Amino acid sequence: MRDFAVSDDPRVQAQLDRLEALSLPQGRLGLDAIRALLDRLGNPHQSMPPVFHIAGTNGKGSTSAFLRFMLEADGKRVHQFTSPHLVRYNERIRLAGELISDAELAGLLAEVLDAGEDVGASFFEVTTAAAFLAFSRTPADACVIEVGLGGRFDASNVLEHPAVCGIATLGMDHERFLLAPDDSAPVHPLARIAFEKAGIAKPGVPLVTQAYAPEAEDAIAAIAASRGCPLHRRGHDWHAAAGDAIQYRDRHGELILPLPALPGAHQAYNAALAVAMLRHQDRISVSDAAMARGIREARWPARLQWLSEGPLSALAAPSPLLLDGGHNPDAARVLAAYLAGLDGPVHAICAMLDNKDARGFLGPIAPFLASLTAVPIAGHACHPPELLAGVAGELGAASGTAPSVVDALERLRGTDGPILICGSLYLAGMVLRANRELPD
Structure with missing residues (x-):
């Protein structure tokens, strides 16, 4: 890669x-x-x-x-x-x-x-x-x-x-x-x-x-x-x-x-x-x-970061967007602990590189998901969205796929609660660029 x-x-x-x-x-x-x-x-x-x-x-x-x-x-x-x-x-x-x-x-x-x-x-x-x-x-x-x-x-x-x-x-x-x-x-x-x-x-x-x-x-x-x-x-x-x-x-x-x-x-x-x-x-x-x-x-972007106003946030409104670039089982356990403190389950949009442990990452967070929409990471070798959706389904989460984060957000428009975008730092970078939040 x-x-x-x-x-x-x-x-x-x-x-x-x-x-x-x-x-x-x-x-x-x-x-x-x-x-x-x-x-x-x-x-x-x-x-x-x-x-x-x-x-x-x-x-x-x-x-x-x-x-x-x-x-x-x-x-x-x-x-x-x-x-x-x-x-x-x-x-x-x-x-x-x-x-x-x-x-x-x-x-x-x-x-x-x-x-x-x-x-x-x-x-x-x-x-x-x-x-x-x-x-x-x-x-x-x-x-x-x-x-x-x-x-x-x-x-x-x-x-x-x-x-x-x-x-x-x-x-x-x-x-x-x-x-x-x-x-x-x-x-x-x-x-x-x-x-x-x-x-x-x-x-x-x-x-x-x-x-x-x-x-x-x-x-x-x-x-x-x-x-x-x-x-x-x-x-x-x-x-x-x-x-x-x-x-x-x-x-x-x-x-x-x-x-x-x-x-x-x-x-x-x-x-x-x-x-x-x-x-x-x-x-x-x-x-x-x-x-x-x-x-x-101290500030550190793409780690449990609530996104500010921008094109993606506007698309998700009124649901707030939470971005996390963690991509391994230990990072998932940290994310799960944070999700446990929120008021109700979240809808997730997820993508992962194909050299990452999808089940190990999704397992800890699955109990806190209202749904998971799997997407690809353009330009990178990633798990097929169908595979991620299948794993999420096996773990008990309602799941589906979308061709992009934008498409996934459009499908989630009007849902209750926060929307989590997770699974990859590369995906996180694309989201920050699309929302016009450039790390400085």
């Missing part, structure tokens, strides 16, 4: 076309290609501001957002690298708080693509190199870097001396890649996922983690011990509980922090991980007040 990207700027689109023409890794593992590319660019990753490096199955994007907002609340200038983008490729690279401009992005991609024409780098490796090159050239106080896929073999893992590494929630996703046969890795599936994520651990660099099942915790502890990496685990070395506020405690003392504005009870623990990462490193200081402000102000 390609990571399609489009731009309204012809200069950027010309470089995105070159990116799309790159060969896929085809099972290639390792960091040789990204290292060769960065070497030709003068190894910019070695001259970036202090890095906060984050892996995880779910929650790493939200944790990244909490970190950025906390650092910025303390007056810091922050670079941020995330993936995938939702609407514009520019979303992947944030320079000192602002999305990279089209003019700068076009020149940056051209420079990296020209330098690596014969390296055989992939879409994501070129993107990573471009971000690191930009970060090395623009003054800032910190970099927040989100792992793209896995950790051990992710292109971002060329980082040598980050300030701190963090691992968010673990679960089953990208199994074709992360569970590929490897004699050096654990056999247990969740332990193997943990092993891959813990691949970002570096000697002497603090590694801060959430609480996991014993097999996952053991796998991470083994990696940390083998690399001489100080390990700080939730439930052991730091603690967090959420009620009317976040109660946080570690060896430095206790904090009472506000609940996030981001919806979902799980976000309190993503925010707590960001706090723990800040408090277990010594390269950058952030005040308690800035942490609290950052938690309140």
Whole structure:
């Protein structure tokens, strides 16, 4: 599957076309290609501001957002690298708080693509190199870097001396890649996922983690011990509980922090991980007040996001539209917990990539659905809508198909209650574009 990207700027689109023409890794593992590319660019990753490096199955994007907002609340200038983008490729690279401009992005991609024409780098490796090159050239106080896929073999893992590494929630996703046969890795599936994520651990660099099942915790502890990496685990070395506020405690003392504005009870623990990462490193200081402000102000699109006024919202009116890009069973359980707190069942519009576990995703949310309308994701390899509708039907939800989100909304016009659009970040990006809500 390609990571399609489009731009309204012809200069950027010309470089995105070159990116799309790159060969896929085809099972290639390792960091040789990204290292060769960065070497030709003068190894910019070695001259970036202090890095906060984050892996995880779910929650790493939200944790990244909490970190950025906390650092910025303390007056810091922050670079941020995330993936995938939702609407514009520019979303992947944030320079000192602002999305990279089209003019700068076009020149940056051209420079990296020209330098690596014969390296055989992939879409994501070129993107990573471009971000690191930009970060090395623009003054800032910190970099927040989100792992793209896995950790051990992710292109971002060329980082040598980050300030701190963090691992968010673990679960089953990208199994074709992360569970590929490897004699050096654990056999247990969740332990193997943990092993891959813990691949970002570096000697002497603090590694801060959430609480996991014993097999996952053991796998991470083994990696940390083998690399001489100080390990700080939730439930052991730091603690967090959420009620009317976040109660946080570690060896430095206790904090009472506000609940996030981001919806979902799980976000309190993503925010707590960001706090723990800040408090277990010594390269950058952030005040308690800035942490609290950052938690309140953090925003992260397409995660339990109620859409604002726009063409799609008008089409759905008076029903409100809830958008969520979660696409694996753990994300579905978080979504289900949120739906359980709403006043009655929702009508869902759903699409999923064909490498995702449709039954595992739909199972947790099915009890909260008044109906499910399955749609395709234009331009992407996705589950046939008939398959999704069939699975939903087997799970007890009234189901059907439609050729697009617009058609599905027209069919749902006049129904009672909220309408949920879910199942894919790619679908979420298309919805945000159609509703004219561009992430900034």
